[in-house]
Amino acid sequence: MSDLTRLTAAELATALTAGEVSSVEVTQAHLDRIAAVDGDVHAFLNVDAEGALGEAAAVDAARAAGEKLHPLAGVPVAVKDVVVTKGQVTTAGSKILEGWVPPYDATLVTRLRQARMPILGKTNMDEFAMGSSTEHSAYGPTRNPWDLDRIPGGSGGGSAAAVAAYEAPLAIGTDTGGSIRQPAAVTGTVGVKPTYGSVSRYGLIALASSLDQAGPCTRTVLDAGLLHDVIGGHDPRDSTSLPEPAPSYADAARQGAAGDLQGLRVGVVNELGGEGYDPGVRDAFQKALDTMVAAGADVVEVSCPSFSAALAAYYLILPSEASSNLAKFDGMRYGLRVEPSEGPVTAERVMAATRGAGFGDEVKRRIILGTYALSAGYYDAYYGSAQKVRTLIQRDFAAAFEQADVLVSPTTPTTAFPLGSKLEDPLAMYLNDVATIPANLAGVPGLSLPSGLSDDGLPAGIQILAPARQDARLYAVGAALEALLLQQWGGPLLAHAPELAVAR
Amino acid sequence: MSTIDSAEVVRLAGLARIDLTEDEVTRLAGELDVIVQAVATVSEVAGPGVPATSHPIPLTNVFRDDVPGETLDRDEVLSQAPEAEDGKFAVPQILGEDA
Known part of the structure; x- marks a missing residue:
């Protein structure tokens, strides 16, 4: 069989079910790929070869014994390091949790294990x-x-790069303001932020609890639907988890893949896509939109005037919630503990020394900004006002979805920028999320898929948004557009990425 | 709108229990001042008649049956603590000298 790492999750599932390959072979192929390219890419913080191969062997044995298995059983997956995994180090990218081994699994990890998907490592x-x-x-x-x-x-x-570099067919991401969709756009991959409450937040190390949502990072829309089907659904351990049953998102993607968009009303959001967006990104978006029109979609322009205040509201709500959520890192129960270099060693001073040493610049910046926004005398002007903007954004979405079945925009204003180029300017960095943030503030689902190459030869993304609880619509429309674009391009956009050097 | 100077950063860092170096205080004061000015526009957007939204999807209270569930294994949890003693977390003295 050809290189197993180039197959989609759906193809791997079919091959595994048919007995053409074993899960050990599939898992080993991805571990070999990680060993070959991750020295350069650094998508993984840790790799659990033993655990992944152990699960793969168990799946192969179960299949040989005729056990009825989940369709994705034996298909390996990578998990973002903000999601806790029992027995496997979880750091959320922070020194304050270096070496921490969680004593429990996040609900979505429990579901990956129930589907018997080998976990390759943490991204x-x-x-x-x-x-x-x-x-x-x-x-x-x-x-x-x-x-x-x-x-x-x-x-x-890490999750987006892992699937883009063929180190994993599937990965889990989390999206608070665009953290699944924006990486998907700049790596030429697919990412979905589900409706708030579609995927349990139990076991996600919380950033901003009213915005956080986990979802799939993949190379195709169908694969995203397959993974969403595994991790979604009600969880009594998350009080914001949606209780109603959800349809199959993989089925929605399969139905959409016929490419018929007849009668679909596509709303182009005026406020997302003009000034500040690269011409190459806008061109790729326009070509994707033209493709939808050629397949029968009707384009309507919609206006969401309050979106212009979304970024400001987000950078008050997120730091406020984060400053509260991260107060648990106090050096007492888990993670780092640092004692002050001088003076009495009291709990309060240990906490301050620990957080001073354990948190990085951006975390300190946002905690202090949140502390400011929530402090006496500023609460109404900042946090209170931001929550009102949230209402206005929800009203904008409601009005827009009266006119359109889905809304579309470029996912990001630019393609991937050089490392280091925005590190000294936090505000410029925050602008990357300008198109993705409104969905989090309103709780609606969003999907990003490749729209084409920009004039710099790098991938751009198109974002599709649907009303809350209508995630299936994203998969249907996304799969249709994907199928039409692949016909035009003669293959996936990712085929245009240069081959990575392979370590020996 | 007020501005964030170094003294304000020191006050906020104290509230947030984060030790900062002098360099960090200086840098944060400059950065946060710019950020706060940018986000302060929110107070001009919504009028007094707009209700606040704290949550994206309207919530109702959630009850569950009062049945015993599984708890985390104590030894596993304590094995990840900075310090443990006699099956409990060990912490520094909780009151300062002047308390």
Whole structure:
């Protein structure tokens, strides 16, 4: 069989079910690929070869014994390091959790294990998911497989780079303001932020609890649907988990793949795509939109005037919630403990010394910003106002979805930028998420898939948004557009990425 | 809107329990001042008649049956603590000299 790492998860599942390959072969092929290229890419913070191969062998034995298995049984997966894994080191990209071995599994990890998917390892990320480039990881940045001198996006740059570099067919990401969709766009891959509550947050190291949502990072829309089907669904351990049953997202993707968009109303959001967006990114977006029109879609322009305040509201709500969530890192129960170099060793002073030594620059910046926004005298002007903007953004979405079935925009304003180029300017870094943030503030689902190459030869992404709980619509429309674009291109966009040097 | 100077950063870092070096205080004061000015525009967007949204999907209270569940293994949890003693977390003295 040809290189197993180039197959999609759906193809691997078919081959495994048919007995054409074993899970051990598939898992070993990905471990070999990691060994060959991850020295350069650095998508992984740790790799669990023994655990992954052990599960793979068990799946192969179960299949040989005729056990009924989940369709994805034996297909390996990578997990972002913000998701806790029992017995496997989890750091969230922070020094304050260096070496921490969680005593429990996140619900989504439990579901991966129930489906019997070998977990290859934990992927790199900006510390506590704060960032858009993975440069804020305490363990060094991930590099973009398209150009190793450029960022892979963030915070989930590791998960996106892992699937883009064929180190894993599937990966788990989390998206608080774009951390699944923005890395997908700049690495030429697919990423989905589900409706808030679609995937349990139990066992995610919380950044901003009212915004965080886990979802799939893959190379195809169908693979994203398959993975979403595994990890989604109600969880009594997350009180914000949606209780109603969800349809199969893989089925929605399969139905959509016929490419018929007849009668679909596609809303182009005026506020997302004009000034500040690279011409090459806009061109790729326009070509994708033209493709949808040629397949029968009707384009309507929609206006969401409050989106212009989304970034400002987000950078008040997120730091406020983060400053509260990260208060648990006090040096008492887990992770790092640092004693002050002088003076009395009291709990409060140990906490301050620990956090001073254990948190990186961006984490300190956001905690202090959140502390400011929540402090006496500023609460109404900042946090209170930001929550009102949230209402206005929800109203904008509601009005837009009266006119359109889905909304579209470029996923990001630019393609992947060079490592280091925005590190000294936090505000410029924050602008990367301008198109993805509104979905988090309103809780609606969003999908990014490749729209084409920009004029610099790097991939750009198109974002599709649907109303809350209508994730299936994203998969249907996304799979349709993907099928049409692949016909035009004669193959996946990722085929245009240069081959990585292979370590021997 | 107020500005964030070094003294304000020191006050906020104290509230957030984060020791900062002098260099960090200086740098953060400059950066946060720019960021706060950018985000301060939110107060001009929404009028007094707009209700606040704290959560993206409307929530109702969630109850569950009061049945015993599984708890984490104590020894596993304590094995990851900076310090443990007699099956408990060991922490520094909790009161300062002047308390």
